[in-house]
Amino acid sequence: GNSVTQMEGPVTLSEEAFLTINCTYTATGYPSLFWYVQYPGEGLQLLLKATKADDKGSNKGFEATYRKETTSFHLEKGSVQVSDSAVYFCALTSSNDYKLSFGAGTTVTVRA
């Protein structure tokens, strides 16, 4: 079946630091890959997605590249802000599936 493994947190960074959150996956079919973000007290929001190998998703300064050869979709941001403090979830859905399969989430705290 489908599964997602995320880098464990929590992660604490200073403002303007570089952020990487690792995500690897196991999937049947041809998965689409997603990063969702959950800000404190809010619901899940789609941050970015990639639907085929070598695609790069990007939004709000965050990027992730769909690497089929390493089954990975690592999230990166070059310079984080305090407002990026949130829980980040990697997720996938595959061509023979109707649901999102989520990782356990990584809590990121950015200090001023």
Next chain:
Amino acid sequence: DAGVTQSPTHLIKTRGQHVTLRCSPISGHKSVSWYQQVLGQGPQFIFQYYEKEERGRGNFPDRFSARQFPNYSSELNVNALLLGDSALYLCASNLQDIREDTQYFGPGTRLTVL
């Protein structure tokens, strides 16, 4: 446009009771999914409905059931509540196919079972 709405926001029940959670999708969205998010974990898929038909079911016991109405709103029912059912229940909607459409999540219903 309003996003996905869920009610109630919070709910406290005791073991053995029954609960009904409600979800209204974004206007025009025909697919509704339900997820359970236990504290400290990622959301786990429970059900997906499309055009009032169940299209997918996760690994949850038969105590969990759902339905979708002609206006595409949905209810999640949980019978014989257990302490382990305490979680944030998320509803999500999308146009038709989550492999092509963005799935939008509601704020969730926080269920506490005592």
